[in-house]
Amino acid sequence: MSAPPDCTVIVPTYNRSHLLRHTLDSLARQRLSPGGSFEVIVVDDGSTDDTAEAVADRHDRLDLRYFFQEDQGYRVAAARNVGIHHARGGICVFVDSGVLLHSGALAAHLAAHGGSEDPVAVMGYVHCFNEGNEDGEQILREIDFTDPDASLRRFTEQQRWPDLRESYYARYGEELGALTAPWLMWWTCHVSADTAQLRRVGGFDEAYRSWGAEDVDLGYRLHTAGARFVLRRDAASLHVPHPKSYRSNMASAAANYRYFAEKFDTPVARLVPDHHFEEIEDLLRSRGLADGAVTDRFGTVSRAMDQATAEGSGR
Template structure:
């Protein structure tokens, strides 16, 4: 294990060993090489063979494993554990079951290297669905031995594109020109400055159910001056898995209300009642602007 790395890849997981396997396999294929990055797998109390699976990659990746007891949905705390222990100046967040293109980490690092200040990078995610629609067909269509070929094929066929394409077509790909670019910062494949993440307080651990913990930290990064960037070449595939859109929206609704009350800005109050893709239009119609950020949440200390 080297003392310094270019980036730290933080992967929270919970009872998803087979999905995690696909993610770790994709990390072994990265063009930047093993010495350029570390992988921090943070296990939110899994009861399957996640620990054994991770151990099988310790000779192929600069990898560390952290376990926290199962006390409910604590993905925010899991990501904070990764940030607190990260050795890289850039933190890349990848969810279990996200298969990175072999050039994805290189693209994230290039974006940060080219920037003249702190940025938050949104990678591209093929095959993401809200209720596992087309799940079986997607699973059969992925070439797990050659995900680069699958990504190339999906792109050429315009098939299972990132669901944020509607947003990009409406507003363009220059996220820095938007008032609320943070709405597209979904942590299945994104990156940010490790130092700035720590400065803004990292993820808010009050989020204890699905939804909004990512846009919360993104909003604070935005208010702290981070410029948001879309990198299509930081591409990936989101492996299908069982989930309920209705259940997710039910838990997210309370989180959106918490988000609005916490920041208490006119823009934050748009989040609970409106679709994310419509908020930029409303901001423009009303001429809204951001105000100074609230006091950040307390950042955990690495142990």
């Protein structure tokens, strides 16, 4: 029996075969250290296009497995859980259809995990992600799909279309372990986590049946379980633009954030539906809860916040 791969790349998809092809092609260009290996699991959430053919065409270039689940509505959480269940690698890297990885991205993920004794949750850096497909046509014209590395290098040098979280990193720094709620920025368009820890915390909550928050939910649980959050800029990627509705996505996310708050019902979780993610970190800092003594586990944070709230109200 062959040795397990170093990591498993999990790609959920639904009727986006053209985007999936770009993602798989970028995975075929990955450069790992000698002896390094990875597998790819594509989980199809009920596509009716030629997604299966797009996968089959790349079996000769990738260690690739394909799973299909019937279309029962939006089930990306369930799709990713299929990937976690079948993963043979010790690290799971989550990538969305249409995300093109730099050729050194997987090596960067593996370096982040290999350099820590404790489980880590890694955030890749995502250029060109937009909320309402703004600049979509221009970005498409400027991406060199045959050489994503060159496009990434050019966009970085020109400081064009940086990661949407750049303002967050500029505001709070890149030492995410010093933050109270780094899980708010762990977005599964391009992240990774320890496979064993993902299984221990229960994977994605499949009650999320519309866009948004299933990654924040899992990030929250990884944090409470002791994962250390890390930004790796060298795990770089491009998010290929595609049609989307910002208004629709935000309405969906708002409902999911309310579910998140009710599910965990902690002071930190209850801030999520009504505050911008950057505001939440500010609120926690203003209450003296941003130091390591109270941010290492959310149980500690919650108790401290409850105490601060009680003192502030005179109770």
